[in-house]
Amino acid sequence: MSLIQVSNLTFAYDGSYDNIFEQVSFQLDTDWKLGFTGRNGRGKTTFLNLLLGKYEYGGRISASVSFDYFPFPIADKGRMTYEVIEEIYPDYVHWELIRELTLLKVDETALYRTFDSLSQGEQTKVMLATLFLKENRFLLIDEPTNHLDLHARALVSDYLRAKRGFILVSHDRAFMDNCVDHILSINKTNIEIHKGNFSDWWLNKERQDQHELAENEKLKKDIKRLSDAAKRTSNWSHEVEKTKNGTRNSGSKVDKGYIGHKAAKMMKRSKSIEQRQQDAIDEKSTLLSNIESADSLKIAQLPYHKHQLAELAHVSIVYGDRTVCSDVSFTIEQGDRIALSGRNGSGKSSLLKLICGEDITHTGTFRKGSQLRISYVSQDTSHLQGSLTAYAAKSGIDESLFKSILRKLDFARIQFEKDMSAFSGGQKKKVLIAKSLCERAHLHIWDEPLNFIDVISRMQIEALLLEHAPTILFVEHDSEFCRNIVTKVIEL
Structure with a gap:
């Protein structure tokens, strides 16, 4: 077991005014099987490329393992599959490769066909089998389910469940639930890590969102109530101030000591209300920052004249x-x-x-x-x-x-x-x-x-x-x- 430490990571693409990551810090265990989730365009693939050292960035990423990326870029897909495997991992042991391919239901004869003659599912399985043979590596698996049919998805998910030490980018809930034990989530304002599979993370997120929405409503009411109280106190203070140099209705002289004491009490109360109001505003501002907008969509399909x-x-x-x-x-x-x-x-x-x-x-x-x-x-x-x-x-x-x-x-x-x-x-x-x-x-x-x-x-x-x-x-x-x-x- 070792750690991948990310400290104060800041990154933006050249020519962009918006940081994709800003002062982000967290750590990962290299034994974890991480599902990586977040809405499109949040920077999942960018983060994998930062781990691979492809871009310059602010902050620090430290790890005692090396990273490999799936899908591995194949220079010439017209070569024999065993030659492609040698390109990915020149020091592989043949019997170990056959063991991995057998787990993925890929026949050994595939090694002696050109790589481009394999189906996309077979290509995915061959690359995964080869990359997992490497020692002291942490695998960055970027959307392996694209172009895999239902049967192949189930097979690859079972294969990954038996492995450890990878980040998996996938949007297939059932696929992730079967093979990950932690979720790395890119939210609107932060990155968080949750122990468990995708369904565990989603349930926790829904509970957190509902709690924040309820707290937000409560604080909105508190702020309005305190604002109304502040206005009343201000009006009282104004009325008291007018009586300082005036007389009571009975015509007797005003007790300026009493008035001053009353004004001081009102001032103290006003300051207390203002502080409580500001505290409520500050607390409210920390809520809802990571609630995802998921407004309902509509479709206006035309009726057809026949059933x-x-x-x-x-x-x-x-x-x-x-x-x-x-x-x-x-x-x-x-x-x-x-x-x-x-x-x-x-x-x-x-x-x-x-x-x-x-x-x-x-x-x-x-x-x-x-x-x-x-x-x-x-x-x-x-x-x-x-x-x-x-x-x-x-x-x-x-x-x-x-x-x-x-x-x-x-x-x-x-x-x-x-x-x-x-x-x-x-x-x-x-x-x-x-x-x-x-x-x-x-x-x-x-x-x-x-x-x-x-x-x-x-x-x-x-x-x-x-x-x-x-x-x-x-x-x-x-x-x-x-x-x-x-x-x-x-x-x-």
Whole structure:
């Protein structure tokens, strides 16, 4: 056991006026299995890069271990997989590697195939197996669940549960709950560490938020009551002051000693009220600083003139001589929230594209309602560049509504001034979802919409789908999300 010590860490990117981290201090145990959470753009990947020594920063980071980053950058993915492994860890022991690959259900024959011929899930498993072979290393695992299907996610999560000494960036609640024992959370104003898994941390956060909201309301009432008392005391003091040089109603002379004593008592009471009021204001100012805004989202889906929107009967999709899916049959009816489920490569994205109207070679029967309007969210965000204003205009959506949705998804106003190419992966995905929510459509089709998106935003999207019950067909590997919102599952 050893410690990673972070002291007075301060960092901002060149040309930025805003510090991402400011005077941050905490320590981590190298035996911990840390889940790293926080809303998109808060600096999770930046912090991992600071640990790796990629940027200059203020303060101090000290550790007796070295850091490795996942995903490891592969210079040439066309090489044999065993050559890629040698690049990552030249001194690996073969039988130890086979042991790790067996735990991850990767066949040894994968070593003798080119790395780029492996599925993305297999590539993830090979890199994790190799990196965990290294000794005296602390592994920084950045969003390994992207592009992993449900089965692979469960397998990798079980694998990580048996390991120790890593930071895991993930927004999949079930995945983290299974394999971490501490949570490192980047909040609005600080970084905190909590013992337990994600659900433990979230329950504690909800309790803390409710306590702070209740205290805030109590202090608001106290401040108003004390403010009213201060005004009354001030008025009394003013009235007493007027009697000093006057006479009583009876015409007798004023007892200036009594008046002075009474004025002094009122002054003392006034000072006491002012101090109590200031204390309440100071206490109130420490509350609510880390409560996340999670305003409700809306979707205005168009009603369709028929109950059934689309039908697939015994559909098979073929690429060249390879059949990616076969004999698929299901209908899409108004109000359905359908999850397409299956392992990577089983044809989920191809089916979505077929329904969206792309020219996909297929057999069987596919019928789609006439004049059916579809809003599509792609897996791919690489095309996003330029300003949000120009993107809204090009997409034919209302710019004010578009930006309002992004604000609810935790976009700071300063982000509106940036080029989209500079956004984080999660922020880019939010742009696509916000655009889809602005579009007037009968059916929403989303292909892995939650990749890179933070947990709180996932919960907002869940609440949206449950409240407004739009017709939606989607592919998503977040098991908690699917369990909460689906009405029908199509297993490929």
